[in-house]
Amino acid sequence: MTRVAMIPRRPVLVAVAALGVLSVSLSADAQQLSKVSLVGYLTPIPQPAREEAFRQELRRLGYVEGQNIAIAYRSADGGFERLPDLAATLVGLKVDVIVAVVTQATLAAKKATSTIPIVMVGASDPVRSGLVASLGRPGGNVTGTSSVATDVVGKQLELLREMLPKASRVAALWNPANPVFQKLQLGEATAAAAKLRVQLRFVEVRMPDELDRAFAEIAKERTDALVVLADPVLYVHAARIADLVTKHRLPAVGAAREFADAGGLIAYGPNYIEAYRRAATYVDRILRGTKPADLPVEQPTKFELVINAKAARALGVTIPRSLVVRADQVME
Numbered sequence: 001m002t003r004v005a006m007i008p009r010r011p012v013l014v015a016v017a018a019l020g021v022l023s024v025s026l027s028a029d030a031q032q033l034s035k036v037s038l039v040g041y042l043t044p045i046p047q048p049a050r051e052e053a054f055r056q057e058l059r060r061l062g063y064v065e066g067q068n069i070a071i072a073y074r075s076a077d078g079g080f081e082r083l084p085d086l087a088a089t090l091v092g093l094k095v096d097v098i099v100a101v102v103t104q105a106t107l108a109a110k111k112a113t114s115t116i117p118i119v120m121v122g123a124s125d126p127v128r129s130g131l132v133a134s135l136g137r138p139g140g141n142v143t144g145t146s147s148v149a150t151d152v153v154g155k156q157l158e159l160l161r162e163m164l165p166k167a168s169r170v171a172a173l174w175n176p177a178n179p180v181f182q183k184l185q186l187g188e189a190t191a192a193a194a195k196l197r198v199q200l201r202f203v204e205v206r207m208p209d210e211l212d213r214a215f216a217e218i219a220k221e222r223t224d225a226l227v228v229l230a231d232p233v234l235y236v237h238a239a240r241i242a243d244l245v246t247k248h249r250l251p252a253v254g255a256a257r258e259f260a261d262a263g264g265l266i267a268y269g270p271n272y273i274e275a276y277r278r279a280a281t282y283v284d285r286i287l288r289g290t291k292p293a294d295l296p297v298e299q300p301t302k303f304e305l306v307i308n309a310k311a312a313r314a315l316g317v318t319i320p321r322s323l324v325v326r327a328d329q330v331m332e
Contacts, residue, residue, distance in 0.1 A: 040090035041074065049258075074089060080179075099119045106129075107129065110140075121279045122272060124185070145299075145300075147230070147300065153192060156269075164317065167225045186229075225253075239262040253267065264311065270302070274300070282295060
């Protein structure tokens with residue numbers, strides 16, 4: 001999927017602060033960019049709501065269509081193997097900065113260029129993935145936001161056990177087409193399951209047409225609950241997954257609030273929309289002259305716990321008071 005999108009006009013400037021280094025002074029805000037900057041945007045799959053959050057923040061930072069910015073958009077449409085070629089096309093366009101969504105896209109962009117600045121969005125563990133030297137001093141040409149999604153998998157399993165104390169057989173949906181990110185999550189999930197004494201079975205899903213087969217396998221195993229690991233493809237098809245967990249009467253936890261919105265029982269994870277907004281501030285700082293090596297990687301400071309009470313009633317599950325008081329939202 002290929003398109004060039006221009007940012008609609010909205011002449012509003014705001015200052016955004018992050019970790020001190022990202023503070024934007026009044027004089028910097030007043031500074032106008034002297035050319036139309038070309039931003040490359042590389043994603044494994046379209047995610048409209050999150051992409052719109054990125055664009056909205058750019059508008060708030062004063063970027064105006066046809067005056068100072070354009071976006072060259074490249075999506076792999078779920079085919080992670082296409083990311084290296086798409087990254088190379090962006091480099092060939094001589095973009096001023098590349099926004100790369102999640103770990104696999106960022107790795108592809110980093111391999112394609114060592115000079116063009118790269119802003120990663122929601123990369124799981126950028127240090128262990130080899131994207132940056134450290135969070136505080138990333139070095140090189142990569143910086144941005146980390147989702148620390150691997151760290152929350154254990155918490156998701158804990159929440160399931162708190163909701164379902166007798167659950168002992170848990171399935172985990174994962175996408176092997178997204179290998180680096182998913183490998184980190186699998187390790188975290190395996191360690192957490194051992195600690196909780198839960199039997200964990202991983203079920204592969206690469207594309208949405210594999211979901212029916214996956215849930216048939218899960219049902220055959222008489223699974224007590226399900227974890228949907230964080231992945232762009234699985235996120236995009238959250239509504240379909242929620243329909244299947246409802247059909248199979250399967251308590252499930254997902255990594256983004258959209259899963260609970262769609263009908264899943266629990267969602268727990270970072271605020272991904274905020275990560276996309278923050279990516280826009282990195283783009284702004286880089287276009288104004290700051291080097292990526294001087295911009296610390298941000299980690300999420302808030303994790304959302306959303307519980308779908310309607311789904312709980314349909315499953316015959318009683319939501320413990322201990323979870324109700326900790327939830328950011330209990331959806332009725």
